[in-house]
Amino acid sequence: MPALPFKPVLLWTDALVFVLLAAVIAFAWQVRRREHLRQPWVKVSRSRLGMVSAVLLCVFVAIGLLDSLHFRPRLSADAADGRANYAVETMSVFDLMVTGLRTRPETTYSAPLATHLYAKETVEGPDGRQIRVYPRLKYGGAHLQDPERDWAPDVLRRAVAGVAAAALLWNLVLAGAIAWLAARRGQGFRATWQTVWRGQTDVPWREMLATAGVLLLLFGPAAMLAAKYHLLGTDKVGQDVFYLALKSIRTGLVIGTLTTLVMLPLALLLGIMAGYFRGWIDDVIQYVYTTLNSIPGVLLIAAAVLMTQAYMDSRPGLFDTVQQRQDLRLLFLCLILGMTSWTGLCRLLRGEALKLREMEYIQAAQAFGVADLRIITRHILPNVMHIVLISVVMDFSGLVLAEAVLSYVGVGVDPTMISFGTMINAARLEMAREPMVWWSLAAAFVFMLMLVLSANLFADAVRDAFDPRIGGRTGRLGFLARFKTAGGA
């Protein structure tokens, strides 16, 4: 068998991410076929803010998924016995796509789009004397003959070219989307375009396409400029900040999603058991979660992370590569965060199960002698899924924010792992520099805000659609109409 040009690597978190993806697809398949399950999602798809943020989230998720396909590239030289040699370093498909960003390190700080380093260095002049100058960057703007003269026209030209390319691409996307909609609605292309343009569609296509357009218009110039410059500058060791920010997305997504995934079985099992069986089972489960809950979260996480850290430090044989260690620590962090945060969901589920078990249809099932297990899986589980869903989407943004804080405190991800927390942590000392290095902080801030804000807005749309109790009255932005009918001021 001929050796592959790469060797696939499945890290623990990758595997779980793909399990989650498969679960989401399976869930979507189920929902598609059932009218009553589809109804709340139809409501979500009508929410303007929710769908705009969904478009944004899709971009983040796509980057995160590409960054979760890991492999080890083949080295050019084969081993002596004719077998293929693979690099020690694990790469992701996303790394491969942005090779340009990854493989052009400078020596230290440089400002966004700069052609020179941010710090003076002593170099030997042509006449042999030592002079202090800002040296040219090795890669950033290296194609310019005379940076003083060429820099501004070159940047402008690239930006304009990027915008033009993006506009062209957006037109294609627009035309494709409208044609698809037209085919689905059985309308002419022109009529469909007019309905979309006037915002008369049920699903807010106009807003979604506009969001995609804005994203493309940002992405076009960014890609053109990043090809020859460091778009967001470089950090202390000369790494491209734009690359760091993009890589942080996966870490954030993994923490935000896997944490809930790992705690879900436990919370579901214990919560439903406590509510359904009551009696001593309820007492024991309540005792367990009250006890766990009474330890302040940060402290419990800190203690647990310190201990796993010590455990991993004293057993270096657990992993072969740096990536594996990073990955294992990320997984442990998810597990620990999950262990401290399942109590809230567990309590909610217990309350719901307590309520459900008094329902007539469940009493009827019990009277017919249906086994408890079957009642739980057939009748209780489907009826608490909306609570699970709401808490999964609501927890996401909080977990992404928590990662940054924990990494700052020193109990977050592995210090060598790229994440928003480690970026902020490294950038903190740069505040004191004169003149200040602001771009790493700014990049982390903007990327994190985009991710968390879109997650928050989407979560609100989901909650409004699924929670019949609060959805009708205190929904977020759709409440204008409701208040007018409810006879408010």
Next chain:
Amino acid sequence: MLAYLLRRVLYAIPILIGVNLITFALFFFVNSPDDMARLALGEKRVTQEAIDRWKRDKGYDKPLLYNPQAQGAAKLTDTIFFTKSARMFAFDFGRADDGRDIAGEIRTRMWPSLAIAIPTFLIGLACYVTFAMLLAFFRATYIDVAGVVLCVVAMSISGLFYIIGGQYLVAKLWNLVPISGYGAGLSAWKFVVLPVAVGVVGGVGASARWYRTIFLEEMNKDYVRTARAKGLTEARVLFRHVLHNAMIPILTGVVVVIPLLFLGSLLTESFFAIPGLGSYTIEAINNQDYSVVRAMVYLGSVLYIVGLVLTDISYTLVDPRVRFD
């Protein structure tokens, strides 16, 4: 009432025992004292004598739970569990790695923490309630929409950025107060202002939004409609009727955090170099001083449980409908 409170306090005891067992398991079963010694000594090849000496110095040279070599009751008391964990019930936390008494450290360090935490809590509560009431008063107008959008954006910004931004703007750019540090006595005020302001601003998103929901829920009730039907002005309805009743869930919701104010805030204190309990914990985490972390975990749980009991008391005080049998 008294019987109920007594029952609540008694109920807290098994929880505290559980917390103690969890921390004990976390700190002594995941890693044996030998592992910890090896890490603390930090060398690749550590002799068994060095490990034994380290364990003897720290008092870890005992069996974990049961000592078969001791006599009588000492079979149980001459163990790591009894000397390290069970003593925490009496708030005897032992000594930190630098030899200082942890309980003494806590007593001196809680004052700076309180100097930051209490003003943040009180000013924050006043600001959030006012803001939420403003939004509720202007409900269904663009002011309300803008306010809620502002809250969501504010919620989406990491707390780290509030601190960094505050330090940069107020202390570095405008030079109004020192960037960080702490002073003794009343001269500490200029070190306290910025952390308090940052703390208040940082919490506005989540709290104001939540309080607004409570206000709106209250406003949909029948008694409010009756009050309006009587011809009361909207302001009077809001302040006399809605505010009073909405304060019940708000107050009972915040009472639980009051005891935890002692612990201070990890982030704020470490960024502003305030010698409180928060920065004590961070230092302990960074120095891997497990006895201090263990003590703080236990103390935090005790304070949380105290908060729960206080919440129950506050229910009976503010809401006469609540009765205990």
